Amino acid sequence: MALKSTDLNPHVVALAGGVGGAKLAHGLARILPSGHLTVIVNTGDDFAHRGLHISPDLDTVMYTLGEIANPKTGWGLDGDTFQNFEMMEHYGVAPWFRLGDRDLATHFVRTEGLKNGQTLTQVTQQLSKALGIQQSILPATDDSCATVLDTQEYGRLEFQEYFVKFRWQPTVVGISYKGEGEARVTDAALESIAHADLVVICPSNPLLSVEPILRLRGMREAIQARRVPCVALSPLIDGKAVKGPAAKLMGELNLDASVIGIATYYAGLIDGLVIDTADGDAVAELRKVAPALSLYVTQTLMETIEDRERLAGEILKWDIGGD
Amino acid sequence: MALKSTDLNPHVVALAGGVGGAKLAHGLARILPSGHLTVIVNTGDDFAHRGLHISPDLDTVMYTLGEIANPKTGWGLDGDTFQNFEMMEHYGVAPWFRLGDRDLATHFVRTEGLKNGQTLTQVTQQLSKALGIQQSILPATDDSCATVLDTQEYGRLEFQEYFVKFRWQPTVVGISYKGEGEARVTDAALESIAHADLVVICPSNPLLSVEPILRLRGMREAIQARRVPCVALSPLIDGKAVKGPAAKLMGELNLDASVIGIATYYAGLIDGLVIDTADGDAVAELRKVAPALSLYVTQTLMETIEDRERLAGEILKWDIGGD
Numbered sequence: 009m010a011l012k013s014t015d016l017n018p019h020v021v022a023l024a025g026g027v028g029g030a031k032l033a034h035g036l037a038r039i040l041p042s043g044h045l046t047v048i049v050n051t052g053d054d055f056a057h058r059g060l061h062i063s064p065d066l067d068t069v070m071y072t073l074g075e076i077a078n079p080k081t082g083w084g085l086d087g088d089t090f091q092n093f094e095m096m097e098h099y100g101v102a103p104w105f106r107l108g109d110r111d112l113a114t115h116f117v118r119t120e121g122l123k124n125g126q127t128l129t130q131v132t133q134q135l136s137k138a139l140g141i142q143q144s145i146l147p148a149t150d151d152s153c154a155t156v157l158d159t160q161e162y163g164r165l166e167f168q169e170y171f172v173k174f175r176w177q178p179t180v181v182g183i184s185y186k187g188e189g190e191a192r193v194t195d196a197a198l199e200s201i202a203h204a205d206l207v208v209i210c211p212s213n214p215l216l217s218v219e220p221i222l223r224l225r226g227m228r229e230a231i232q233a234r235r236v237p238c239v240a241l242s243p244l245i246d247g248k249a250v251k252g253p254a255a256k257l258m259g260e261l262n263l264d265a266s267v268i269g270i271a272t273y274y275a276g277l278i279d280g281l282v283i284d285t286a287d288g289d290a291v292a293e294l295r296k297v298a299p300a301l302s303l304y305v306t307q308t309l310m311e312t313i314e315d316r317e318r319l320a321g322e323i324l325k326w327d328i329g330g331d
Numbered sequence: 332m333a334l335k336s337t338d339l340n341p342h343v344v345a346l347a348g349g350v351g352g353a354k355l356a357h358g359l360a361r362i363l364p365s366g367h368l369t370v371i372v373n374t375g376d377d378f379a380h381r382g383l384h385i386s387p388d389l390d391t392v393m394y395t396l397g398e399i400a401n402p403k404t405g406w407g408l409d410g411d412t413f414q415n416f417e418m419m420e421h422y423g424v425a426p427w428f429r430l431g432d433r434d435l436a437t438h439f440v441r442t443e444g445l446k447n448g449q450t451l452t453q454v455t456q457q458l459s460k461a462l463g464i465q466q467s468i469l470p471a472t473d474d475s476c477a478t479v480l481d482t483q484e485y486g487r488l489e490f491q492e493y494f495v496k497f498r499w500q501p502t503v504v505g506i507s508y509k510g511e512g513e514a515r516v517t518d519a520a521l522e523s524i525a526h527a528d529l530v531v532i533c534p535s536n537p538l539l540s541v542e543p544i545l546r547l548r549g550m551r552e553a554i555q556a557r558r559v560p561c562v563a564l565s566p567l568i569d570g571k572a573v574k575g576p577a578a579k580l581m582g583e584l585n586l587d588a589s590v591i592g593i594a595t596y597y598a599g600l601i602d603g604l605v606i607d608t609a610d611g612d613a614v615a616e617l618r619k620v621a622p623a624l625s626l627y628v629t630q631t632l633m634e635t636i637e638d639r640e641r642l643a644g645e646i647l648k649w650d651i652g653g654d
Binding site: 111120 | 381382383411412414415416417418419421422423424431432433434435436437439440442443446457458461
């Protein structure tokens with residue numbers, strides 16, 4: 009099961025959501041040879057806004073791998089302007105989803121491509137190519153499978169309402185995936201997993217970023233059928249999310265908002281778990297809860313590009329199952 | 332029939348296309364009391380682009396009356412940026428229709444309004460209000476009636492292909508109006524004509540800007556049923572258009588590209604014609620060709636805002652039929 013530490017040029021498949029996942033994917037992209045990384049990206053957040061098909065996580069991964077992402081927010085384009093948004097406000101239309109002028113072009117091209125019969129996979133490939141991205145970015149599905157949240161305060165919310173409009177403050181009592189049972193993982197994604205030497209579940213929100221990928225028809229089976237290691241990185245450090253609602257949400261849904269909860273959540277799916285040094289104390293309990301799980305303790309916070317590369321490098325050098 | 336020169340606060344209805352029409356409408360707007368001007372605008376150029384409903388002439392009139400138009404081009408917004416367009420080019424999508432970032436907001440609001448069941452009249456009212464426009468801007472129709480051109484070189488072209496993509500260089504062998512016979516002038520436009528003290532056909536392209544208005548069901552009858560003067564301003568000066576294809580097009584369709592041709596074109600519809608001093612020589616022949624037509628000779632070129640006001644003022648003071 010172990011990824012040979014001598015295999016310096018593995019083919020890696022990473023499952024990613026937004027900012028956190030994109031950062032690790034970027035680290036992997038920078039140290040792997042061209043064409044050796046495939047990022048399978050969550051599309052559960054996709055939505056229509058002003059007639060445009062917006063894929064927030066795909067954009068974040070594309071912009072990050074293209075090294076044109078806004079370094080402050082992690083999403084959107086570096087140096088983008090907001091003339092269009094300001095004029096919308098002038099018209100008294102105050103859209104809670106603030107789109108940059110250059111960012112809008114991505115949505116235009118995607119929407120037009122889909123309207124012309126291209127798949128989301130094809131459009132993403134076209135956009136990635138134009139952005140000079142050497143690695144393969146794949147939407148997890150070409151079908152629609154939208155994450156919706158049942159909240160205490162507002163009832164059922166679309167993902168972007170919950171996440172952007174209400175800034176993930178409502179209390180979530182349930183999550184569902186509209187399209188589940190129908191939506192299929194793409195053939196391209198399945199193929200990348202079949203040819204992978206390593207599968208990495210990025211430090212993305214398990215419920216909102218990874219689960220929408222795992223719920224797709226064919227996905228869980230494909231990962232389970234692998235003959236190579238699958239490792240996850242905990243998105244929680246000392247029980248807290250780096251950003252976003254991962255910890256809050258796990259608590260609301262009676263999951264343990266800690267590395268123990270993460271290990272439990274991915275039980276049966278992963279061979280290794282990377283946790284932060286801040287969670288070193290949890291190793292003993294993790295060994296009890298998940299005796300077969302390989303553990304790797306390191307600094308997981310990615311503040312700089314060097315952090316991303318270093319973390320990615322440690323994962324690739326890790327002799328999973330050898331501990 | 333004469334508009335009393337003592338009536339200093341007439342209600343004026345202007346029929347307008349794009350830049351030239353907008354300039355005169357602006358002059359009228361600046362000297363008439365608030366609410367005394369209604370501009371009925373050509374929508375034959377309207378088209379869909381990137382999923383957006385674009386109304387070029389409505390926008391030009393709105394931006395001009397709102398005093399936010401680009402003073403160099405006459406259309407688009409002053410100081411607008413083109414970040415979105417540049418990014419589209421970066422994606423290898425080279426749209427021949429160059430939309431500004433702020434301008435895009437107008438199309439978003441209009442498209443969304445129409446999608447939500449608003450009429451074009453209602454959306455235009457909403458946009459005008461937000462831009463602080465005191466005068467009434469009305470699309471000639473809420474229906475679709477698109478100007479299409481049969482050309483020698485490329486066969487049938489949509490208006491914007493002909494006008495923007497091919498920069499009106501193809502030779503036109505015929506014009507038709509898709510929707511003619513079905514599309515109706517709006518009730519609001521009819522009402523404004525019924526209450527007008529003066530109807531002005533702006534110096535717009537007769538075939539491409541005015542004819543699409545006149546062809547609407549109910550329009551010609553409404554103007555013919557008026558009990559007030561209707562005057563036109565020649566868009567041609569010394570046989571040439573100030574800008575655009577008016578003269579070229581009239582020639583291609585075997586019409587006389589001169590003030591004589593304009594008088595002939597509007598025969599039976601207008602009581603007065605304003606021509607430029609450069610066409611003073613044509614007065615004698617005009618009197619022969621159209622003996623009942625009042626003529627007014629003045630400087631019609633509107634280079635400054637003062638020109639617009641002066642020309643508008645002369646029209647309002649003109650004792651039509653008194654010559």
